[in-house]
Amino acid sequence: MLKIIAEVGCNWTTMEEAFKFIEKSKELGLWATKFQIYSDEQIKDNPNREFLKSIMIDKFKALELLYYAEKIHQLVFFTPMYLECINWLEEMNVKYYKIRYADRNNENLIYKILKTEKYFFISSNDFIPKKYDDPLFYSNCQINLFCIPKYPANYKDYNKNIAYYQGFSDHTKSVKLLKKIMDYNYYFEKHLMLDGTEPLEKDWSVSFSQLREVLNK
DSSP: OOOEEOOOTTSSSSSHHHHHHHHHHHHOSSSEEEEEEOOOOGGOOOHHHHHHTTTTOOOOOHHHHHHHHHTTTTOOEEEOOSSHHHHHHTTTTTEEEOOGGGGOOHHHHHHHHHHHTTTEEEOOOSSSSOOOOTTTSSSEEEEEEEOOOOOSSSSGGOOOOOOSEEEEOSSSSSSSHHHHTTSSEEEEEEEEEEETOOOTTGGOOOEEEHHHHHHHO
């Protein structure tokens, strides 16, 4: 059974919109909704810094998101981009983590997550990702997602042998890849946007309405 992860990314502006992402994911029966956590230092040179700072998720916002998700019975987890936030995410007992493509070789971050003994997704593409085996941890906690780090990515780039992967992180603008793998037992991470909005990452996102049509719901 395909497990779809709704990647919120930078496609929200208020906590009300963030809650709406969780609601819409629940309505469509998506497996999970995922948010990104970065620090002010990491966005200091970004041309969209002021906007990114306005939607930065701190400990209190993460707790609000998890509380709301629990209330409506929808799984929420995060992509932590710096070490310190993993400490407070663990206090909240998050169920999963995601490691972005840019951190696929960040051993400090990966080992920090391994110590939580939680399953984690990791994006990669042209190599077999290193298995971070350790006698203290489960050897099968790593879930590999095939990812093309282009924004937007080309659908043709995903037409490769993915024998070492358990799913996809889709950066294309369409639902073509989703349609192709609907009957497979994969994880599928897709950037979504709320209907009627023009978010920052619209060029590699699809709307909930587009997704609804594919799922026939």
